[in-house]
Amino acid sequence: MNHDIVNDRRRFLKATMSGLVISALPISLVRLSYAAQGGSDFTFAYISDAHIQHVKGTKFVRNWDRGLIRAVAEANLLEPKPDFVFFGGDLAQLGTKAELDHGAEILSGLKHKMHAILGEHDYYLDLGEYWSKLYGDHYRSWDHKGVHFIALNSIKTYDKWTFDRWESPERRMHEMAGLDNPNSSPFMVGEKQMKWLQKDLSKVSKNTPIIIFSHSPLQKIYKGWNFWTEEADEIQQMLKPFDQVNVIYGHVHQIQYNQIGNIAFNSVMATAWPWPYPETYAQAESHLPILTVPMNRADPFNERDATGWQFMNVHSGRVDLEFSLHNNTNRKVAFNEAAGHPQDMSYVDPANRNPAQRHY
Amino acid sequence: MKRITIFMVFICLAGPSFADEFTQADADRWMAEFNLVAEEGRRLWSSPEIGTNGVACGQCHPNAANTHPETYPKFQKQLGRVIQLWEMFNWCLRNPLEGKEMAADDPRMIALQAYALKERRGVKLDPGKH
Ligand SMILES: [Fe+2]
Ligand SMILES: [Fe+2]
Numbered sequence: 001m002n003h004d005i006v007n008d009r010r011r012f013l014k015a016t017m018s019g020l021v022i023s024a025l026p027i028s029l030v031r032l033s034y035a036a037q038g039g040s041d042f043t044f045a046y047i048s049d050a051h052i053q054h055v056k057g058t059k060f061v062r063n064w065d066r067g068l069i070r071a072v073a074e075a076n077l078l079e080p081k082p083d084f085v086f087f088g089g090d091l092a093q094l095g096t097k098a099e100l101d102h103g104a105e106i107l108s109g110l111k112h113k114m115h116a117i118l119g120e121h122d123y124y125l126d127l128g129e130y131w132s133k134l135y136g137d138h139y140r141s142w143d144h145k146g147v148h149f150i151a152l153n154s155i156k157t158y159d160k161w162t163f164d165r166w167e168s169p170e171r172r173m174h175e176m177a178g179l180d181n182p183n184s185s186p187f188m189v190g191e192k193q194m195k196w197l198q199k200d201l202s203k204v205s206k207n208t209p210i211i212i213f214s215h216s217p218l219q220k221i222y223k224g225w226n227f228w229t230e231e232a233d234e235i236q237q238m239l240k241p242f243d244q245v246n247v248i249y250g251h252v253h254q255i256q257y258n259q260i261g262n263i264a265f266n267s268v269m270a271t272a273w274p275w276p277y278p279e280t281y282a283q284a285e286s287h288l289p290i291l292t293v294p295m296n297r298a299d300p301f302n303e304r305d306a307t308g309w310q311f312m313n314v315h316s317g318r319v320d321l322e323f324s325l326h327n328n329t330n331r332k333v334a335f336n337e338a339a340g341h342p343q344d345m346s347y348v349d350p351a352n353r354n355p356a357q358r359h360y
Numbered sequence: 361m362k363r364i365t366i367f368m369v370f371i372c373l374a375g376p377s378f379a380d381e382f383t384q385a386d387a388d389r390w391m392a393e394f395n396l397v398a399e400e401g402r403r404l405w406s407s408p409e410i411g412t413n414g415v416a417c418g419q420c421h422p423n424a425a426n427t428h429p430e431t432y433p434k435f436q437k438q439l440g441r442v443i444q445l446w447e448m449f450n451w452c453l454r455n456p457l458e459g460k461e462m463a464a465d466d467p468r469m470i471a472l473q474a475y476a477l478k479e480r481r482g483v484k485l486d487p488g489k490h
Binding site: 053054055059061062063093178179180181224225273274275276278280281282283284297299300301303355359360 | 406413414415418419420421422423425426428436438448451452455456479480481482483490
């Protein structure tokens with residue numbers, strides 16, 4: 001199956017002339033041209049980790065606002081229209097109503113149907129209560145064009161930490177918000193949701209493609225920064241019998257991908273800011289998936305560098321990711337059917353890598 | 361020439377009476393002083409108090425990763441010259457934190473650097489590296 005992705009400058013210009021701010025938009029918007037259109041082939045967009053942060057009164061951190069506003073404006077230009085847009089969690093920074101409302105307001109500019117999951121920054125103030133009013137259930141599943149979708153709340157943790165340890169919800173939120181905070185606690189799906197997942201999967205035939213959205217990686221990369229989910233191994237076991245499983249996760253604010261058996265893992269970028277790869281922390285040991293060709297290091301003098309959003313091409317039960325990176329080279333990580341794993345299309349040959357991909 | 365050599369040897373032999381003498385207890389006490397400052401640096405690193413918009417260094421630099429203190433002084437093309445670590449700290453302070461620059465000898469600047477360097481301990485010096 002061959003889907004050519006072509007730059008479509010004409011269409012882009014047409015769209016910008018209909019009133020959008022030209023300076024804020026990229027020249028490299030992409031259009032899918034379908035060589036063969038199967039029943040379960042479709043596209044969707046993925047925006048994640050906006051971290052909308054309240055300063056005071058009507059003021060929010062401008063930098064994070066700009067990232068989300070730009071992703072929404074660009075996703076609206078996609079042609080053909082994606083079937084839906086998914087938001088991958090961490091809409092807010094400290095989970096307040098003001099932040100969630102402000103973020104939801106920006107996201108409401110999307111012309112497409114939207115789904116969302118919780119990030120830890122949305123959750124630990126009121127345990128997702130206000131978020132639910134905006135985006136519904138914390139976890140759920142649905143079917144779309146022959147693909148079984150599962151959206152998880154993977155950022156829960158031990159009850160003792162959540163309910164007994166902190167004197168106030170604000171304190172609990174602050175403790176979880178610090179990525180490197182030793183007082184924080186590892187992410188979990190939790191017993192109740194694990195049972196639900198088992199039951200949900202039992203109704204799905206083994207050859208139905210599955211796409212799972214979780215905020216944290218369902219693989220263990222580095223516990224110190226919660227690039228981690230406690231039940232990752234059990235969940236991978238549950239998914240083992242299925243022919244094609246795809247896990248898409250946020251939280252890490254960087255490009256990662258991996259293949260474990262039939263499960264393809266892909267992370268997405270943040271609209272707010274990029275994060276260092278865990279192996280750059282000299283005092284710790286981490287396990288970045290060996291397949292990953294890293295994102296380019298960001299230029300600190302350009303606030304939008306290495307932030308962005310993704311659009312996803314689902315074909316034959318697998319997902320290709322097109323990273324639309326503001327002020328940085330766009331990347332495409334596609335599933336290589338022959339190799340059986342995701343692959344960065346520009347850097348299949350290691351000789352093509354550039355010095356900006358050396359993280360230390 | 362010969363006379364100078366002989367003179368140097370003499371100084372070396374007489375060394376102990378000129379040397380800076382200290383005990384292990386002194387060294388431990390000085391390290392504790394450093395650690396106190398580094399700890400204050402960690403607090404400032406994770407706190408919104410040095411900026412004006414609530415953003416903290418640690419939000420983008422967990423464990424001070426990606427600050428590469430071992431590569432300073434180094435050339436920053438946007439500033440067009442070789443700069444010191446504290447000048448780069450001030451860049452991030454002024455921009456993502458929308459804060460006010462600190463003087464090189466501001467105790468808070470010293471604390472922030474103590475913390476970043478402590479997290480980077482063991483990495484070999486590599487001035488100028490990009
Ligand atoms: Fe995030
Ligand atoms: Fe997160």
